[in-house]
Each structure stands twice: as C-alpha cells, then as structure tokens.
Amino acid sequence: MRQSKLFTKTRKEAPSDEVAKNAQLLLRAGYIYKNMAGAYTFLPLGLQVIERINTIIREEMDAIGGQEMHMPSLQEPSLWEKTDRWSDENVDVWFKSELAAGGAVGLAWTHEEVITEIMRQYVASYKDLPLFAYQIQTKFRNEIRAKSGIMRTREFWMKDLYSFCATEEQHNDFYEACADAYMKIFNRLGIGEQTYKTFASGGAFTKFSHEFQTLAEAGEDVVYVSKAKGIAVNEEVLEEADLSELGVTKDGLEKCKSIEVGNIFSLGTKFSDALGLTYKDESGTDVPVIMGSYGIGPARAMGTVVDLLADEKGIVWPESIAPYQIHLVGLNLDDAEMRDYVEGLYTSLRNRGVSVLFDDRDLRPGEKFADSDLLGMPYRVVASKKTKESGSFEVVTRATGDTRYLTEEELYADFGATADA
C-alpha cells in the first residue's frame, strides 16, 4: 500500500475527550474514527488489524472443530420471551425498535436463544453431537455508559461460539479444549504472557466459569493473581472463599487491574430446556442438550494489544496482527533516480509476497520517522541516498529499536518467505 494513497492521516494530538491510551493512539494513527460514544469506525488500517485477529481466532476455533456461520442481529421478541430475556427488567442492554410492518424487534446482544432455536432443526440424535458452531458478528448493547475507547462500546464485533454436547464428558472435554485454544489465540496476539485464565462464579450449573483477563493498568476489572501458579480469580470467587480448591490462599494472591479479553461459560441445559432442544439417546429417550458459550471481542483484543505493547512513540504491533510487516520509508524522493530506486525495491518486495506499507510521500525525514513510529509496523526499512551509497538498507525493529543493515538480497531472504505476508 502506498501511503500517499491512504486516505487516513496521522495527527500529532488526540482529541481532548479521548483519555484511553488505546483510543488516543489508534485515533492519532488513523486506525479508527469515533462516530459517537461507544461507536467507532474501523478505517482501512484498523480493519486490517481486526481481520488478522479474526483470522487467528478462526484458525484456532476451526482447529477444535468449530464451524463458522453467521446469525442476524435482528431479533423477534417471542423467542426471547421463552427464556424470559426480552423484558427490560431482566435485560437492560437491549436496543429495541418497531418494525414498519408492525411488531417489535431487537438488536441481538448475544445469540444463545437464536442458535438453540436453529439447532432444534439439526440435532435429533446423540449421533449428531457434539457440535460446535461460531460466528464473528456484530453485537449491540445499550450500555448506560460506554467508555475506555474501543474497550467498551455499544456496537462491537464478537466471536461467539456455542457448544452442543450429549454428555458432561463431551462438554468438559470441549470446554478445556476451548480454554486451551483461547490461550493459543492470546499468545498469538502477543498478550499471552499477561493473560490469565481466571476463575469466576459459575452460576447455576457449574462451580466456575472462566474469564481470560489480561493484566493492564488500563483495565476495568480487578483480579487476584497467582503468577507462580499462572491462575487468577475474580472478586466474587475471592469472596466465596473456595480458594482451597484452586490450591491458592488469599494471602498468596496479588491484586491487579485487568482487561477481560475472553470468557467461557457452561450453560448446562438452561437454554435447551427452555427452547426444547433435545436429542434421542441410544435408548430412544429425549434428553436435553448440554450447552456452553465462549466469547472473544476482537476489537477489545486489539485495544488491549495497543495498551500493552505501545511505547511513548506510538503503537507497536506484533507481526501476527500488524496491518503490514514492513514500513518502507523512502527518503530523498525528490531525486528522480532515488525514486526509481525505491519504487523498484517496493515492487520487488511485493513480488516476493512481502506485505509492505510504502511511505512514498515527499516529506521531510523527521516527519516520516515520527509517523512510522506512531503507525507501529514491526519493521521499518529505510531507503535513502545514504543507504543506496552503502549498498544496504537500514532495518529497524519497532519493538526494540534494534537496527541492522541488510543488502537487498539479505532483505529478500529475511522477509521474502514470511508466512504472514
């Protein structure tokens, strides 16, 4: 991508009302645009990050047997009345409206009811189970207070997977597999080290549910962490004093701020009972399906990565989700010979499948470096008169600031075969 053609621009200052670090940097760098409280546009660069996060999520969900689908946001009340989740008294986050044709309609804030209803048509026998279906889809929640930039919005993407099992054993196996897959996802996003599988209260069906909490000063949540054991518990569990089961004591836990980047729940037969989702076991008896739900918010994950990895100069993307692997910064481009030279390098890199953002603008070096730092691509390749004369390019690793000088061939060898390209 040529930066000169990118319609977004960087800016030196963030809007004064945006205090969250993630949103400040993403706004300044032109990844997102704020439309209203709790609703952001994902601009070309920002959307690429989201897409790459989604790809990682898809790969890990598919690897544990997930099948992707897509359900509508529009919801009719009658379905939700069956589980008593339509009324404003029970659920206060509905966006509700009227159909022009008559009748009420709501915007989905989750999809348990919807997918359970769908599965009534496809689940009949124990032979149909287990099955796992997911989507990456827009959720709407009428939050009283949106806040923290892209971390808590009223409209947001969510990867929600639902599991349907015949037996507790099937369910527990999948639950653990999904928990492992979640940690793989957060590792691939570059926030695995700070992310803890956190015990939360489980509701009616199980002792615990689990949240995935990433330790961060900007977090809204508070968790109690045992870094030695690699686990955390949230406040409600701490109060319930069943810590002994987890092999930790209250005194051994460190109180930390955190961001909830994912959660997994055992739902038991709550929804299958309410909506009549049963299967026939080997004796021909109707048995309610055991369900679970598993969520990750891609945009919140993106904000978490920014919060955790950014430095004073700007965003630092891990290679796994950066919009481009290389930021090719061309200098001295007013010189026709230099421009040809750098254009040639850009073309060669692209021909080798390298993902490149090419700063082909005729600006002063300082401005280009500052922009490059702010945008946060993993590697910056500088091509200038200086590097041309020396026969090598300056390659700077954004995260560490390490600088190397590579010849054109070395550059291709290093980046030409990257799987991420």
Next chain:
RNA sequence: CGGGAUGUAGCAUAAUGGUAGUGUACGCGGUUUGGGACCGUGUGGCCCGGGUUCGAUUCCCGGCUUCCCGACCA
C-alpha cells in the same frame, strides 16, 4: 441511573457583554531535506433552543453532546 465536568476552526487551546487570538493541520510562493525545519501569505470557528440586554460566544434557564467517578456489566 446518581454525582462531577465539558462544548470556541479538522485538531489543540486563549480572551471577551460590543462578532474572536495563537499553535497545528490545510492552500499558495520560497528556502530546506536522517527525527514532526523555517520565512511570507491565505482559507477556516463561538453545540442547539429560550430568556435578560440597545447588543449574548460571554450572564441565566432548558435541552443535547462528550468525558470522568460510582452503580451496572455471560
């Protein structure tokens, strides 16, 4: 939803009961060219409604917006 703030140009800010200044960004001309350089010049602005007043961006009332704290948060 309770409490507290907020609203001036694309963005950041200043002053003011007599229609607003600066920085940045943007346009033009020129000097520059490895860390947001400089000179000249130009474009562009008081959230909405009502009230007080000769006159309101300014004061008052209401609304809306946005932010923060709390509550809430599969």
